[in-house]
Amino acid sequence: MRNRALPGFGLSLGVTLAWLGGIVLLPLAALAWKSASLGPATWWAQVSTRRVLHALSLSFGGALAAAVIDMLLGLLLAWVLVRHRFPLRRLCDALVDLPFALPTAVAGIALTALYAPEGWIGRWLQPLGVQVAYTRLGVLLAMVFVGLPFVVRTLQPVLESLEREPEEAALTLGAGPWQRFRRVLLPMLAPTLLTGFALALARAVGEYGSVIYISGNLPMRTEIVPLLIVQKLDSGGDTGPAAVLGAVMLAASLLVLLAVNALQRWNRRWTEAG
Amino acid sequence: MKRPTLLPKLLLPLLALACCATAQAAGDRLLNVSYDPTRELYKQVDAAFAAQWKQKTGQDVRVTTSNGGSGKQSRAVLDGLEADVVTLALAWDIDALADHGLLPKAWQSRLPDNSTPYTSSVVFLVRKGNPKHIRDWPDLIRDDVQVITPNPKTSGGARWNFLAAWGWAARQNGGSADKARAYVSQLYQHVPVLDTGARGATNTFVQRGIGDVLIAWENEALLSRQEAGADKFDIVVPSLTILTEPPVAVVDKLVDKHGTRQLAEAYLKFLYAPEGQELAAKNFYRPRLPAVAAKYAAQFPPVKTFTLAEQFGDWRKAQTTYFADGGVYDQISEGR
Structure with missing residues (x-):
């Protein structure tokens, strides 16, 4: 009998399948089933309206932009937390997780209170002609907020276990800081960075709680797809139209995540070849 | 191979998942x-x-x-x-x-x-002293006025607000469905924030300080004024509104x-019953019992209302025409 940390294969597999089946696959299959039973005409009528297209572009465009910002900010933050020692570092480290734990509605209300035209920060931005709350900028802000810990927390362990030798070798060979970053560090971090990016992106696409407080929810301007889905559900009657939008979100998210995966594979091949 | 034992082990967690029996409350x-x-x-x-x-x-x-x-x-x-x-x-x-x-x-x-058992109506809450001189529905679509009301798709209260505005416009001299539609679509262009619920809209107006007028149910308006202090807000009753x-x-x-x-x-x-009616009145809902209504008459401003049945038939009709998927409200929203 081999020594195993976890119970045997049968039980582990059973738990995994039950979990995946009951909690992930079954609801998604029900969604696909419900929306597939509607027929192409309904689908087209639901998806092709200007309002839905606008919401889709805001949800995915905003999430992409937020994930890029998260990737850059997260890299910086993880770097500072891992490579530098400074007072209150542990506190800062703990703070990173806050967006994970905070109920998203609380985050949304807090951000709105800060960035509303009469809020603590908003009142200083107002004279500069910048309005954050109730604009697309606010949507972006909320999405950046909820996605940031994903990048930091995926990068941190990798940065910590990164060996210093390649960097030191580069240094002795006369590479400048920018060269060391681009030629040595970045290739080693790229796969993890992409994982963090994908996680932040997925989180931002599905984010509802915080966005609806700060966005103002104006049709054709700051309305995200999850809110459209809720609207279709709340106006009573059939769940079909909401299911169609849900299925579209699901398919689009799947495509985006597959693209990120492909990028990662391509990157690995490229790094190994180079 | 341990094949025979694999299946029960596989099924065990599945069974556990299925065994989430719903506890049923007793009759008390x-x-x-x-x-x-x-x-x-x-x-x-x-x-x-x-x-x-x-x-x-x-x-x-x-x-x-x-x-x-x-x-x-x-x-x-x-x-x-x-x-x-x-x-x-x-x-x-x-x-x-x-x-x-x-x-x-x-x-x-x-x-x-x-x-x-109790009713309310749709009124306006404005900032103290009514600086924008908002008196009636036409004032809400003036260029300098921003209106706060929640999203009719997600808020039941907001559906009544929508119907109040529509009904007012349709019941004017020379009013028609077309004129009502034009008025209401203009009205929603003056809304800078569409909260998903009535309480959210009240917070946006009262705490965030956004907008010049909140379209609200009378009970919410009276409650907000009581909580924030009468020196912060005034209630304006429009010339005609809906009985909610x-x-x-x-x-x-x-x-x-x-x-x-x-x-x-x-x-x-x-x-x-009288006791329940008193509680409704204390919470700023208008009671149905004449005796209780008379007792609390002082806290309610006089208001002229039409009912949903008079203007729209019944809720089923109103819902399918205005708020169903692809209904009038959706059409108006897409025109922005």
Whole structure:
């Protein structure tokens, strides 16, 4: 009998399948089933309206932009937390997780209170002609907020276990800081960075709680797809139209995540070849 | 190979997952599924009713009220929330339950006054001193005015707001459906923030300081003024507005399942009785009982109203025309 940390294969597999089946696959299959039973005409009528297209572009465009910002900010933050020692570092480290734990509605209300035209920060931005709350900028802000810990927390362990030798070798060979970053560090971090990016992106696409407080929810301007889905559900009657939008979100998210995966594979091949 | 033992082990967790039996409440508990701004009202009603029931029958009962957006609450009951009674913002949300066989389609004629023990109306809350001189509906579409009202798709209260504006425009001299539509679509262009619920809209106006006027139910407006202090806000009553009738009903299928029919019916009767009517009035809902209405007349400004039935027929019609998927509100929203 081999020594195993976890119970045997049968039980582990059973738990995994039950979990995946009951909690992930079954609801998604029900969604696909419900929306597939509607027929192409309904689908087209639901998806092709200007309002839905606008919401889709805001949800995915905003999430992409937020994930890029998260990737850059997260890299910086993880770097500072891992490579530098400074007072209150542990506190800062703990703070990173806050967006994970905070109920998203609380985050949304807090951000709105800060960035509303009469809020603590908003009142200083107002004279500069910048309005954050109730604009697309606010949507972006909320999405950046909820996605940031994903990048930091995926990068941190990798940065910590990164060996210093390649960097030191580069240094002795006369590479400048920018060269060391681009030629040595970045290739080693790229796969993890992409994982963090994908996680932040997925989180931002599905984010509802915080966005609806700060966005103002104006049709054709700051309305995200999850809110459209809720609207279709709340106006009573059939769940079909909401299911169609849900299925579209699901398919689009799947495509985006597959693209990120492909990028990662391509990157690995490229790094190994180079 | 351990093949024979693999299957039971595989099934064990699946079985565990399936064995989530729903614990069923005994006949001494009552769940009232209500909409958002009735929080304060039903907290008091639940306690008063339980005390009265104890006095009459000697039985201890526990009444709880769940609050949320009216449409969401209705869907929750459809999806299995075990409500004994529903007290929602509009009749359509209970019609939807009747469509699924949870109660008879003619539920609204079972209790007096369209099954609405208390009413309110749609009024304006403006900043103290009314700096923008907002007197009536036409002022809301002036260039310098920003209006706060929640999203009619997600807020039952906001649907009444929409219908109040529509009804006012349609009932003017020379008014028509076309003119009403033009007015309402202009109105929504003056809305900078569309909150998903009535409480959210109130917060946006009161706490965030956004907008010049909040379209609100009279009870919410009076409550906001009481909480924020009368020196912060004024209430403006428009020349004509809608009488809002939030209905109540026993959910037959579920009370029979729980054995709580008698209790649930007594609970709703309590709302019509003097004690319940007093609580409604104290929470700024207009009571139906003339005696109680007279007693609290001073706190309510005079208001001229039309009813939903007079202007729109019934809620089912109003819902399909204006708020269903692809309805008038959706068309207006896309035109922005």
